Amino acid sequence: MSVSASWYLTLAAVLFTIGAIGLLVRRNVLVMFMCVELMLNAANLTFVTFARRLNDIAGQTAVFFVLVVAAAEVVVGLGIIVSIYRRRPGATADDVHGMKG
Numbered sequence: 001m002s003v004s005a006s007w008y009l010t011l012a013a014v015l016f017t018i019g020a021i022g023l024l025v026r027r028n029v030l031v032m033f034m035c036v037e038l039m040l041n042a043a044n045l046t047f048v049t050f051a052r053r054l055n056d057i058a059g060q061t062a063v064f065f066v067l068v069v070a071a072a073e074v075v076v077g078l079g080i081i082v083s084i085y086r087r088r089p090g091a092t093a094d095d096v097h098g099m100k101g
Helices: 005-025 029-054 058-087 093-099
Strands: none
Touching: 005 029, 029 058
């Protein structure tokens, strides 16, 4: 008994929607960062679903590159977030203008 592709695509749509709503509603930078990662994982789930459905390796290759870009984003993003929180504990996304030199 196999789960159909529509279930995976529905799950990916729900995860992407949760991430998008969290990104738009929340002001905490760390929560917004996790919402972006959730959206990237939803896109990855879609790529893998179509790769499995079409018996093509291209979708899984795209997931590999998305994961590499996401890892680089995490390194740079967390560095910026940590530097903001060291200067101003409890900072929100509206306080990013403080990064201007």
